[in-house]
Amino acid sequence: MFLDQLAAHGIDRAHLIVPGSVIDLDRSACTVTHPSAAAATAPFADNKAEYLRQYQRDWAPWLASEKAGWGRPGHDLVAELAAWFEPLLEQAPITSAGVAGHVVLDTGAAETDVCIDFVESTVRTWKGEPYVYKLDVDRALLETLVDDHVEDWVNSLLLSCRFTTAHREGPFNEFVLTFFKALSPERMAYVEQCHRTARSRTDEFFERDGWRIERWCPHRQADLSRFGEIDDGVLTCSLHHWRFDLATGRCLTSDDRHLRAERLTPE
Numbered sequence: 001m002f003l004d005q006l007a008a009h010g011i012d013r014a015h016l017i018v019p020g021s022v023i024d025l026d027r028s029a030c031t032v033t034h035p036s037a038a039a040a041t042a043p044f045a046d047n048k049a050e051y052l053r054q055y056q057r058d059w060a061p062w063l064a065s066e067k068a069g070w071g072r073p074g075h076d077l078v079a080e081l082a083a084w085f086e087p088l089l090e091q092a093p094i095t096s097a098g099v100a101g102h103v104v105l106d107t108g109a110a111e112t113d114v115c116i117d118f119v120e121s122t123v124r125t126w127k128g129e130p131y132v133y134k135l136d137v138d139r140a141l142l143e144t145l146v147d148d149h150v151e152d153w154v155n156s157l158l159l160s161c162r163f164t165t166a167h168r169e170g171p172f173n174e175f176v177l178t179f180f181k182a183l184s185p186e187r188m189a190y191v192e193q194c195h196r197t198a199r200s201r202t203d204e205f206f207e208r209d210g211w212r213i214e215r216w217c218p219h220r221q222a223d224l225s226r227f228g229e230i231d232d233g234v235l236t237c238s239l240h241h242w243r244f245d246l247a248t249g250r251c252l253t254s255d256d257r258h259l260r261a262e263r264l265t266p267e
């Protein structure tokens, strides 16, 4: 139906692809070969439930052998993840400020539950603190990701839905996903540079309480339209509690930072 719809709108270069189809590209030509005639029609037959059950049966042995390869005991998960992730958190102020909370990996065993603290840039055992995201994960899978030093957990843990359950407080947070996709210094440097470039292009400000204020905190790039609190001409960023005098832009917490701000209305 979709191909028919495209054709009705003059798009005649679309192709049907099913699991197992092979696509040959030769300059302007595209040839698609399906594993069999039946394979090309089965997903669209009336009994879709049976098709999906058969698909599940076909892949069950492969899934079982994958799972049998999980679990490399002998890891101190919290300590090893701390050694791995903490330098990345230090390297990622924009990502950290975008998460601005705890992400928990819940293995179901108190001593291996992991809390990634994006405010303090630390990784420690989770003691039940509130979280932004919590993923219930098979400890054996975590051990495998650590053992193989997998640098992109989005594919290995999230997109393939290998976690058991996901919980989140508040809206979807893309910074969490980006973090788990960038688990090496090179990947994280790239991600942070992309964020910096996007922000430098916009040079954003926001307005509050008669002030026009630079949007990104000079400390670790928190969104001040979300985390900034103004009291008596002083803006406090609630992420790490740095304070700025709005009239001068002077940072009252550290010497070498400055916040751009101007009064919109006369005093």
Ligand code: FES
Pocket (backbone or CB within 6 Å): 097, 217, 218, 219, 220, 221, 222, 237, 238, 239, 240, 241, 242
């Ligand atoms: S990001 Fe640390 S105080 Fe604002």
